[in-house]
Amino acid sequence: MIRLEEITAAVSLGQAGDRDAARTQLTALWDAIDDGPTRCVIAHFLADVQDETEDELTWDLRALELVSDDQWLPSLHLSLADDYRRLSQADRAHEHLNAAQAHLSKLPEGDYGDVVRSGFDHVAEALAAGSVQRLESNPST
Template identity: 70%
Template sequence: MMHLEEITAAVSLGQAGDREAARAQLTALWDAVDDRQTRCAIAHYLADVQDETSDELTWDLRALEVVEDTAWLPSLHLNLADDYRRLAHPLQAEEHLQLAREHLHLLPADGYGEVIRSAVDHVTEALATGNTDRLSSNPST
């Protein structure tokens, strides 16, 4: 993937707590890159370093718009479901949870796949109880 090192460095900044620097670097990459797969990754990670749920939703929707590799679909739909749940839009949240479930078969049978499967259950439970708080399973925390 083109620009992989820069994306990885920006994601590391976000994980270390410097979300502002991560946003700046990822936004610059978004503006500089035009291949869809790389833009999907950048938008997916940009969503994770937003402070406001509405901004997170914007970047998750951008990632979905440019997705080419279907392996991203379970995670993208899960993130959108969680965004909509936190924004108190339960119908949209349920719609994306269903789409996430329909694409779970694309995930590997490894730790990453289990994290996404578990997060689908976590978001489903939160939606069922009307919980709109950010969950510990959210990558933005």
């Protein structure tokens, strides 16, 4: 049985800069389970440790397919908007940014909600400016 601690430990590796180890551990966790909601979380975090935007998009799309909690929708759509923005697909980026905005009210108050709302503003500004550069930090997690 996959424990939250295992996911958290793998995510922490990525946040500390060891993206390869995080990717390896998260992929092993992905392969070890078939629980949709847990796989959604793992896919969302796996996207964050990819080196190529195309790979990040693939994992974010997998996460969206598995989402079962509406609270994740703003973050997932925001990640997709940022992926498409960096891939110079502005129309798709706008679609997902609009979807993220439509779900912002589902976010809780507090740190998580604040991070996603702030990420929304950053992605919206970068999209409006025509930027395709990676943002300093992940906009949604």
